Amino acid sequence: MKTSFFDIENWREIGSTLARNKTRTFLTAFGIFWGTAMLAMLFGGAQGFEGVMRRNFAGFSTNLGAAFENRRTVPYKGFNKGSGWNMTTRDIELIRQLAPAIEYSTEGDQRSGTAAYGTKTKSVGITGVESDYFKILVPVLHEGRFLNDADVASERKVAVMGKDIATSLFGNDSPIGKYVSVDGIYFLVVGVASQLSDATINRRIDECVVIPASTMRRAYNLGNTVGLFLYTAPAGHSPSDNEPIIRRIFSSAHSISPDDKNAIEFLDISEQFEMIDNLFFGISLLALFVGFGSLLAGVIGVGNIMWIVVKERTQEFGIRRAIGAKPLDITIQVLSESIMLTLVAGTLGVCFGAMVLGIADKLTYDPLLGHAGFELTFRGAITIVALFFILGSLAGTIPAIRAMRIKPIEALNDK
Numbered sequence: 001m002k003t004s005f006f007d008i009e010n011w012r013e014i015g016s017t018l019a020r021n022k023t024r025t026f027l028t029a030f031g032i033f034w035g036t037a038m039l040a041m042l043f044g045g046a047q048g049f050e051g052v053m054r055r056n057f058a059g060f061s062t063n064l065g066a067a068f069e070n071r072r073t074v075p076y077k078g079f080n081k082g083s084g085w086n087m088t089t090r091d092i093e094l095i096r097q098l099a100p101a102i103e104y105s106t107e108g109d110q111r112s113g114t115a116a117y118g119t120k121t122k123s124v125g126i127t128g129v130e131s132d133y134f135k136i137l138v139p140v141l142h143e144g145r146f147l148n149d150a151d152v153a154s155e156r157k158v159a160v161m162g163k164d165i166a167t168s169l170f171g172n173d174s175p176i177g178k179y180v181s182v183d184g185i186y187f188l189v190v191g192v193a194s195q196l197s198d199a200t201i202n203r204r205i206d207e208c209v210v211i212p213a214s215t216m217r218r219a220y221n222l223g224n225t226v227g228l229f230l231y232t233a234p235a236g237h238s239p240s241d242n243e244p245i246i247r248r249i250f251s252s253a254h255s256i257s258p259d260d261k262n263a264i265e266f267l268d269i270s271e272q273f274e275m276i277d278n279l280f281f282g283i284s285l286l287a288l289f290v291g292f293g294s295l296l297a298g299v300i301g302v303g304n305i306m307w308i309v310v311k312e313r314t315q316e317f318g319i320r321r322a323i324g325a326k327p328l329d330i331t332i333q334v335l336s337e338s339i340m341l342t343l344v345a346g347t348l349g350v351c352f353g354a355m356v357l358g359i360a361d362k363l364t365y366d367p368l369l370g371h372a373g374f375e376l377t378f379r380g381a382i383t384i385v386a387l388f389f390i391l392g393s394l395a396g397t398i399p400a401i402r403a404m405r406i407k408p409i410e411a412l413n414d415k
Helices: 008-020 022-057 089-098 149-153 163-170 213-219 239-254 269-312 314-322 327-363 378-404 408-413
Strands: 064-069 104-117 120-129 140-144 158-162 179-182 185-194 208-212 228-232 264-268
Touching: 022 269, 022 327, 022 378, 064 239, 064 269, 089 104, 089 228, 089 239, 104 163, 104 208, 104 213, 120 163, 120 213, 149 213, 158 163, 158 179, 163 185, 179 208, 185 208, 208 213, 228 239, 239 264, 239 269, 264 269, 269 378, 327 378
Parallel strands: 120 208, 158 185
Antiparallel strands: 064 228, 064 264, 104 120, 104 179, 104 228, 140 185, 158 208, 179 185
């Protein structure tokens, strides 16, 4: 009586055996089903949760640095403690020439004002920047274009208007090519933009009129003073790599004591994003731990039911051995039951997990930001099923060996 793994009669008998143990089979199958579903949902869910959280920083450079002035806290070269100083365009030029790790940079300044078009007015933020600003804090361009180098060099009176302001002043009409008054100065609107997330420096671009920094200095009689210097570091560098040379430039040009660390303020966003990355790594480890626990529970369930099956069918195996069945035939019979249970329940569990992730991804879809990433890749699904298949087979191996070693005379005498 030879049993083959691919024998159709063998699989019919397996189904009959599992049907006779309905309660145990159901509980074990449910354990495997839930284990694979949990594993799929945990891995895909951790990725989707990270995607949702990162939306809060969409368009915000993760390697952003900033430098701005503060009051002196140490008296130096005739300047008293508490005296102020002003960053200048000359300082910015030297930083760009000497700093070792700057990819994009822009001077910046901001103030409050009033924008008007026709009879409509609105309080706005007025932001003066250079063209690289739109590469550092990347907004969504709805119409027109961003500011460019020629706008800054020629001190053009052009503006990129925030989406909220454009809606308030122009309604559903396009503001592109029209002139808007900002504190009594007329600017040609060349673009309409909005911000992807709430992460920003000062005010959101939706609430601002963005103009060339050179134009802002001239319009508001700021001379060559600069309120803020923003920059990003290239890959492999940190914004903090530039801090020593920036301190030396400011200290030398504005008579700031080398020991006065508070007179020059620095901001390094990469440190905060590194903490966020560590948080997501911890969440991934937790998902792996919980998923492995679910997997282990399902595998143990397979092993337990196989032990029970072997114990209950001791006499049956003895009779088979007595009429000519080989030990390998008995082993294949037991392993086939373990494999069938694992494959069927595991595949259904992965499909269920993928379905739940698909629903979550659809619910969190954003027209501007796209999908959050709640998904299970085909490779991931195959990996989970294969992992359960291998471990489920191993779990059934020991009971199969036990069944193989049953001697016919012992089995027939078993009660």
